[in-house]
Amino acid sequence: MKKVLIINGSPKGEASNSYQLTHSFIEGIQTVEGLNPEIEIIDLNQAKIAPCKGCFGCWTKMPGRCVLHDDMEEILPKLVEADLLVFSFPLYYFSVPGPLKTFFDRQLPLSLPFMKDREDGIGNGGHPRRYDRSHQRVVAISTCGFYTAKDNYGAVERMFDHCFGKDRWYGLFCGQGELFRVPELKNQTQAYLNVVKQAGNQYGQGLLLGLAKPEEEISKQVESALHKDILPKQVFESLADASWQIEETGPDGKTKTASGALAFTRQMAALYNPKSYPGHDLVFDMDYTDLGERYQIVLQQEGSRVIIDPAQFQTPEMVVSTTFTIWKQIAAGEIRGDEALMKGMYSVSGSPAILMQWGTYFTPDLETEQADEKADASQGMQSTTGHNQAGSNPKSARKGSKWTNMLVFLLPFTLLWALLNNPPIECAAWSLVGLALIAVFFYPYKKTIYDILAMASNLVLNAMYLLGVSYPIVFSLSLLLFGVFWTFSCLPGQIPLCAWYSSGNFGREDAFKNPIFMKTNWIIALGWGICYLVLAACAWILMGSGQKDLALILAYTLPAGMGIFTIWFQRWYPNYVMLTAGKAKV
Numbered sequence: 221m222k223k224v225l226i227i228n229g230s231p232k233g234e235a236s237n238s239y240q241l242t243h244s245f246i247e248g249i250q251t252v253e254g255l256n257p258e259i260e261i262i263d264l265n266q267a268k269i270a271p272c273k274g275c276f277g278c279w280t281k282m283p284g285r286c287v288l289h290d291d292m293e294e295i296l297p298k299l300v301e302a303d304l305l306v307f308s309f310p311l312y313y314f315s316v317p318g319p320l321k322t323f324f325d326r327q328l329p330l331s332l333p334f335m336k337d338r339e340d341g342i343g344n345g346g347h348p349r350r351y352d353r354s355h356q357r358v359v360a361i362s363t364c365g366f367y368t369a370k371d372n373y374g375a376v377e378r379m380f381d382h383c384f385g386k387d388r389w390y391g392l393f394c395g396q397g398e399l400f401r402v403p404e405l406k407n408q409t410q411a412y413l414n415v416v417k418q419a420g421n422q423y424g425q426g427l428l429l430g431l432a433k434p435e436e437e438i439s440k441q442v443e444s445a446l447h448k449d450i451l452p453k454q455v456f457e458s459l460a461d462a463s464w465q466i467e468e469t470g471p472d473g474k475t476k477t478a479s480g481a482l483a484f485t486r487q488m489a490a491l492y493n494p495k496s497y498p499g500h501d502l503v504f505d506m507d508y509t510d511l512g513e514r515y516q517i518v519l520q521q522e523g524s525r526v527i528i529d530p531a532q533f534q535t536p537e538m539v540v541s542t543t544f545t546i547w548k549q550i551a552a553g554e555i556r557g558d559e560a561l562m563k564g565m566y567s568v569s570g571s572p573a574i575l576m577q578w579g580t581y582f583t584p585d586l587e588t589e590q591a592d593e594k595a596d597a598s599q600g601m602q603s604t605t606g607h608n609q610a611g612s613n614p615k616s617a618r619k620g621s622k623w624t625n626m627l628v629f630l631l632p633f634t635l636l637w638a639l640l641n642n643p644p645i646e647c648a649a650w651s652l653v654g655l656a657l658i659a660v661f662f663y664p665y666k667k668t669i670y671d672i673l674a675m676a677s678n679l680v681l682n683a684m685y686l687l688g689v690s691y692p693i694v695f696s697l698s699l700l701l702f703g704v705f706w707t708f709s710c711l712p713g714q715i716p717l718c719a720w721y722s723s724g725n726f727g728r729e730d731a732f733k734n735p736i737f738m739k740t741n742w743i744i745a746l747g748w749g750i751c752y753l754v755l756a757a758c759a760w761i762l763m764g765s766g767q768k769d770l771a772l773i774l775a776y777t778l779p780a781g782m783g784i785f786t787i788w789f790q791r792w793y794p795n796y797v798m799l800t801a802g803k804a805k806v
């Protein structure tokens with residue numbers, strides 16, 4: 221069993237940003253089988269630890285013991301015994317916070333007074349340890365306020381080198397620390413915390429193996445993910461600046477308080493991803509109905525800007541009217557934007573197509589491998605950026621693997637319909653060739669259950685045809701199966717068949733949480749289901765009465781009509797819902 225002692229040096233205790241990282245790191249350690257760490261936390265915010273008096277009494281009068289009687293008496297033996305010391309603290313003035321410095325000072329009883337040269341080249345000598353602590357490993361975990369930890373931790377690194385030896389401790393320092401307390405960004409920060417947990421797990425493996433440097437177990441991939449910025453510098457700094465809700469009123473350094481809604485609008489604008497620029501400027505009108513405040517966000521090729529002065533307002537492409545409270549709830553992920561719209565919690569006017577793309581516009585471009593690594597953990601992050609329609613998350617779109625392709629479902633059936641006129645053996649042979657080509661060509665795409673069922677249907681129907689089942693029966697049965705698949709997918713708990721294929725442009729699986737997307741697809745899928753069930757019945761009856769040509773004409777024209785309806789409906793219906801559902805109730 222390994223003893224882990226966490227020293228939390230943040231005045232915020234467990235609410236500390238840095239401690240969130242520490243918590244994840246320790247979680248990672250705890251997942252190492254066989255390590256069974258015994259964890260104790262010392263909160264310097266709670267502990268009674270007076271500053272060192274500088275009397276050297278711990279070296280002279282009572283060697284190894286401090287003249288002060290406070291919590292440090294109990295802590296010192298634990299410091300010696302621990303197998304792993306984890307220091308968790310914020311960066312304060314490019315160093316450690318005062319209480320942690322006091323804690324370091326009060327470790328003097330653990331050193332001997334003599335001066336010895338060091339072997340690691342740090343400083344000009346040091347005091348030997350009073351107790352053997354060679355078994356001990358040290359980790360320092362810290363967040364800081366600037367966008368990067370790089371070049372901010374020089375003093376801390378030097379101090380840890382002096383205290384624990386050069387390269388004898390592991391530091392996990394992270395910029396943008398204040399993001400960890402922003403609920404609206406929890407998906408981004410959680411993705412980072414997941415990497416920290418991975419680091420903790422790999423470190424724990426090293427600890428279990430008894431390595432002198434457990435950190436060498438941490439993979440390069442994890443290390444590099446830990447060193448990447450959570451948000452791009454400019455996005456982070458704009459968000460951070462806005463978060464203070466303070467306006468500079470002039471060059472004399474005077475400030476005034478800014479409204480929460482304005483800060484929110486600025487933060488939203490800061491999250492704009494210029495890669496989503498649609499080729500012309502877009503103006504969003506943010507109408508906070510409860511506050512009587514209105515601001516505009518202009519999305520331009522090079523970035524975004526917020527217009528505060530109504531005199532300078534431009535004609536907006538879209539006006540979103542809702543209370544500030546609702547906005548905050550949506551941004552914090554407490555309620556999905558699309559759900560809020562369906563419930564009539566806000567109204568939009570302008571182009572709903574733009575609203576559907578909200579997530580694309582306001583999801584910052586992380587543009588790193590790390591972003592892709594994190595994508596899985598951060599599904600739905602667009603909810604952080606406002607009331608997106610669960611769609612078009614660029615991260616989802618960037619994911620390596622290909623999403624579904626409807627042709628994989630359609631081609632096995634169309635192949636059969638095209639070949640059924642031939643003798644069964646030819647039909648079967650060409651079908652096999654066709655299916656093999658489909659399998660090879662569409663190999664990279666994710667397969668749905670309907671793709672597999674379509675392939676299986678082709679094989680079974682061909683087998684029946686080969687065994688002497690008549691053309692009308694095989695044909696009608698194929699239409700029936702096709703119709704059943706569509707209809708079945710509309711049952712409660714199922715995903716409408718077409719939703720599987722159209723979700724690629726709307727955040728993949730995330731689109732399944734979007735009520736507008738799902739309802740649109742449900743109606744379309746039901747339409748196709750009914751269309752083919754009717755067709756199957758008609759084909760059966762018409763072919764049975766010798767009217768094969770009429771059956772075939774119907775089999776072409778009805779789906780063509782349904783296709784035209786689908787194209788129109790999938791554009792019209794979401795617009796209709798957004799403009800009516802939203803508007804009616806606000």
Ligand SMILES: Cc1cc2nc3c(=O)[nH]c(=O)nc-3n(C[C@H](O)[C@H](O)[C@H](O)COP(=O)(O)O)c2cc1C
Nearest residue numbers: 230236237238310311312313314363364365366397
């Ligand atoms: C007094 C004070 C000094 C700070 N000094 C720095 C600093 O030198 N560099 C920096 O990047 N951030 C600095 N910060 C920001 C904190 O390091 C940052 O907010 C950190 O995430 C807080 O972590 P915690 O929640 O774990 O306490 C400072 C904050 C305070 C309150």
